Amino acid sequence: MNIRKIYELLYSHYGDLGWWPADNDEEIIIGAVLTQNTSWKNVEIALRRMKDYQILGISEICKSSEDTIKKAIMPSGFYNRKAMTLKRLSSGIIERFGSVEAMKKQSAMDVANFLGSIHGIGPETRDDILLYALGFPAFIIDSYTTRIFSRFTGKEKYQHDLLTGRVPIGDIPLNVEELKNIHAMLVLTAKEHCRKKPVCGGCPLETKCSFALEKEK
DNA sequence: CTCCAGGAGA
DNA sequence: TCTCCGGGAG
Structure with a gap:
């Protein structure tokens, strides 16, 4: 499986999606x-509520009670679990690095190990944060990606360096902007075409996907 | 009422 | 590998 080829197929269909909406x-x-x-x-609803509660930030989370966070993120x-995770993560960032900006100056591995x-x-x-918040190269594997790759390769459980060696990403020939975009494009592909119940017609990967090819027969 | 989508513990 | 954790939307 050539990831570069997949990128080109997706890119010619979707272009630059400009992803992860956040201020x-x-x-x-x-x-x-x-x-x-x-x-x-x-x-989105939960983030809006956090904004209303004035706790939409790392230091704000550190200062607010876990109960307040729970109420805000309920939706x-x-x-x-998530309230505790936000607490642990936020205080960890402040104690270990002092700020989010300071994290960007560390090595990718140090930050990855901290997050993990x-x-x-x-x-x-971990990889969402590394890539989209901090600008480190990471290839994000979520359930969408797994499903697309499994069908694309025709292998029940697609196992590759991509899934085991996400950080660092080793030989994946994509830069940070491309890594951001390919995840966005894969998510869209999964939502529009590579659903649990597949809708292969019009899928940007249709011509190269072994699942779509197999089904055609 | 059924489906969806990560991480931890056992 | 299975189960729990909790909502919103179809």
């Missing part, structure tokens, strides 16, 4: 936690 990097970090196993629609679901050490932050949330 600042801290909102991206918070959104990355809230969107765990949750649709972005629900996250995004799993609020007990936070209870409630798994591989996907």
Whole structure:
């Protein structure tokens, strides 16, 4: 599977999507936690509520009670776990780095290891933060990506360096802007075409996808 | 009422 | 590998 080829197929269809809507990097970090196993629609409601509660920021989270956070983020679901995760992450950032800006000056591996050490932050949330909030190269693997790659390659469980060695990304020939965009494009592809119940017609990957090719026969 | 979408613990 | 955690939307 040639990731560059997939990028070109997607790009000629979608172009630059300009992704992860947020006013600042801290909102991206918070959104990355809230969107765990949750649709972005629900996250938007939760972010709006956090703004209303005046707790939409790293230091604000440190200062506010866990109960207040729970109330604010309720619409995004799993609020007990997520409130604790936001607390641990926020205080960890302040204690370890002092600020989000300071994190960007560290090495990718140091920041990745820090994020991975936070209870409630798994591989996907870690990579969301690394890529979209901090600008480090990371290839984000979520359930959409897994589904698309599995069908595209025709392998039940697609296993590759991409899924095991996400940080650092090694030989993936994509720069940071392309990495941001390919994840955005893969999400759109999954929502529009590569759903649980596939809609292969018009999919940008249709001509090269073994699932679509197999189905045609 | 059913579906959706990460991470941890067992 | 299975189960729990919790909402919003179709």
